[in-house]
Amino acid sequence: MKKQFRDFENTREFVKTLGLKTSVEWYAYCTSGNKPDDIPSNPNQTYKNKGWIGFKDFLGNEIKIKDFVSAREFVRALKLKGQKEWMAYCTSGNKPDDIPFNPHRDYIKDFKGYGDWVGTGRVSNKDKQFCTYKKSRDFVRGLEFKGVREWEEYCKSGNKPDDIPSSPQSAYKNKGWISWGNFFGTKIFLKKFRPFKEAREHVRGLEFKNRDEWFEYCKSGNKPDDIPQKPERTYKNKGWIGVGDWLGTGTVANFNKQYRTFKEAKEFVRSLNLKTQNEWKEYCKSGNKPYDIPSNPQKVYTEWNIRRRVEKK
Numbered sequence: 001m002k003k004q005f006r007d008f009e010n011t012r013e014f015v016k017t018l019g020l021k022t023s024v025e026w027y028a029y030c031t032s033g034n035k036p037d038d039i040p041s042n043p044n045q046t047y048k049n050k051g052w053i054g055f056k057d058f059l060g061n062e063i064k065i066k067d068f069v070s071a072r073e074f075v076r077a078l079k080l081k082g083q084k085e086w087m088a089y090c091t092s093g094n095k096p097d098d099i100p101f102n103p104h105r106d107y108i109k110d111f112k113g114y115g116d117w118v119g120t121g122r123v124s125n126k127d128k129q130f131c132t133y134k135k136s137r138d139f140v141r142g143l144e145f146k147g148v149r150e151w152e153e154y155c156k157s158g159n160k161p162d163d164i165p166s167s168p169q170s171a172y173k174n175k176g177w178i179s180w181g182n183f184f185g186t187k188i189f190l191k192k193f194r195p196f197k198e199a200r201e202h203v204r205g206l207e208f209k210n211r212d213e214w215f216e217y218c219k220s221g222n223k224p225d226d227i228p229q230k231p232e233r234t235y236k237n238k239g240w241i242g243v244g245d246w247l248g249t250g251t252v253a254n255f256n257k258q259y260r261t262f263k264e265a266k267e268f269v270r271s272l273n274l275k276t277q278n279e280w281k282e283y284c285k286s287g288n289k290p291y292d293i294p295s296n297p298q299k300v301y302t303e304w305n306i307r308r309r310v311e312k313k
Contacts, residue, residue, distance in 0.1 A: 005040050008051035014039065016060030021097075023055040054105070066098045068110040074099060076119035083114040131163045133176030139164060141185035148180055194226045196239035202227060204248035211243050260292050262303040268293060 005011065014036075020026050030041040040046040043058055055061070065071065074096075080086050090101045100106040103117055111117065130136065139161070145151050155166040165171035168183055177183070193199065202224070208214050218229045228234040231246055240246070259265065268290075274280050284295045294300040 003040075004038060005046055006038050008043075008047040011039055011043065011047070012051075012058055012060075015043075015058060018059075020059045021061055022059075026055065026059060064098065065100050065106055068103075068107040071099050071103065071107070072117055072119075075103075075117055078118070080118040080120075082118065082120060086114060086118055129163065130165050130171055133168075133172040136164050136168060136172070137176075137183055137185075140168075140183060145184050146186055147184070151180075151184070192226065193228050193234055196231075196235045199227050199231065199235075200239075200246055200248075203246060208247045209249060210247070214243070214247060259294050259300055262297075262301040265293050265297065265301075 006014070015026075018029065020029060027041075029035060035041070044052055044055075052058070066074070075086070078089065080089060089095060095101070104111045131139075140151075143154065145154065154160060160166065169177055169180070194202070203214070206217065208217065217223055223229070232240055232243075243249075260268070269280075272283065274283060283289060289295070298304045
């Protein structure tokens, strides 16, 4: 059965007679066994929107808190590093009663964040006032960063102006943000690539034998800026088939290969007069196998499995 508590006014009048000074003393009283059952242990929840203001009002504690400027001056002299240290100080027992535990509640009009309160100068992101995207971008482009890593190091250095956000992609979302390349003004992000056929023609002319040689070329510094390092992304749905087609080696990914029919492939392989599966594997490794004959026919041809089932019967 749900407890029936006294109304807020009657509860407060009773509690004031106890002479308690703090919420800590109140909770100690609640666990003493002396509290009447119709007085709630958590009045801040029970009387929310029913008269509750705070423990000072509830306990009848008439201590007058310092004005905002004086309180902030006292707190800043403690040289705390942030809200976490402020909370630890409040629970240490050293805080004077005339300095509020929750300054954001007691100084609603003047409180500008815990960075301002403790004197670190830090301001929460929601309270920061950043300059426009264009002004930020113009400033950052003047620093000539090449990528995000350099930007992150700069943000940690302490040299970044406060009105330039460290996370511009979030701060300027729907306010001008396009990309990191646009923000930095770097070629690496802004370059325009050649059409697929022209890029592929250039790459094929280099006569690379495999993907590894292509990667080495990309790292060498000799690759033109308008040839993408990751063509599979740049030319997706624009002509890209695979690395073999890109390099001109003729090597095609298995899922793109067009094989001979089962009958044609079988006739070809039988003409080789191979006697065992090991001989077949050696032949596949030799480099003499036509590309339209699969190395694993059992995976490619449905007829293979049908034939095996018929032979077992």
